[in-house]
Amino acid sequence: xxxxxxxxxxxxxxxxxxxxxxxxxxxxxxxxxxxxxxxxxxxxxxxxxxxxxxxxxxxxxxxxxxxxxxxxxxxxxxxxxxxxxxxxxxxxxxxxxxxxxxxxxxxxxxxxxx
Amino acid sequence: xxxxxxxxxxxxxxxxxxxxxxxxxxxxxxxxxxxxxxxxxxxxxxxxxxxxxxxxxxxxxxxxxxxxxxxxxxxxxxxxxxxxxxxxxxxxxxxxxxxxxxxxxxxxxxxxxx
Numbered sequence: 001x002x003x004x005x006x007x008x009x010x011x012x013x014x015x016x017x018x019x020x021x022x023x024x025x026x027x028x029x030x031x032x033x034x035x036x037x038x039x040x041x042x043x044x045x046x047x048x049x050x051x052x053x054x055x056x057x058x059x060x061x062x063x064x065x066x067x068x069x070x071x072x073x074x075x076x077x078x079x080x081x082x083x084x085x086x087x088x089x090x091x092x093x094x095x096x097x098x099x100x101x102x103x104x105x106x107x108x109x110x111x112x113x114x
Numbered sequence: 115x116x117x118x119x120x121x122x123x124x125x126x127x128x129x130x131x132x133x134x135x136x137x138x139x140x141x142x143x144x145x146x147x148x149x150x151x152x153x154x155x156x157x158x159x160x161x162x163x164x165x166x167x168x169x170x171x172x173x174x175x176x177x178x179x180x181x182x183x184x185x186x187x188x189x190x191x192x193x194x195x196x197x198x199x200x201x202x203x204x205x206x207x208x209x210x211x212x213x214x215x216x217x218x219x220x221x222x223x224x225x226x227x228x
Contacts, residue, residue: 004157040220041202041220043218043221044218045215045216048215090157092157092158099209099210099212099215105157105158107156108155108157
């Protein structure tokens, strides 16, 4: 049983399209995150939700909209995709917002915008 | 605010040699420090973390790191490299005033030569 699972693993799409990435965790954690890893492997936090409530929004363009229907799911919807959105997107979870907690990462979604 | 700098984007060692990956941090409050490893096409896994207990922290796969406040460093070491250690390594910092946000360094790619 995968602890943090993301779908799809690969996503290839045209500029201007709208796409979604889904994430589910079966660990019973309260907090979930989206991170973006660029082509130079740099990882940056995008969003964090705690019990379905948005707690971190790192000046991400409003074309990106996270949605958390329940605390086990955090989806990422991207409107009007641009070339610069090409990256690997990682979902992660942790038991709570405590800063010394370990993060559990999904295996990533590689998004390619053509 | 917190930040992390990893010295050297790429480190190459011979199998059996010492592994040393450097990390320096900046934090205005007591930090929590982490090392994560990313194998190709996978998500990140926690190697070890420092949370203000012992300054020498032992992790999985024979890795350890020492927190040195005077040097603001948290370097990762392993006495003897294995081929299976080849991966991307990320140092990261968080703090109690960051709402659970983890800030990553740029990553260091470790290559192990036979």
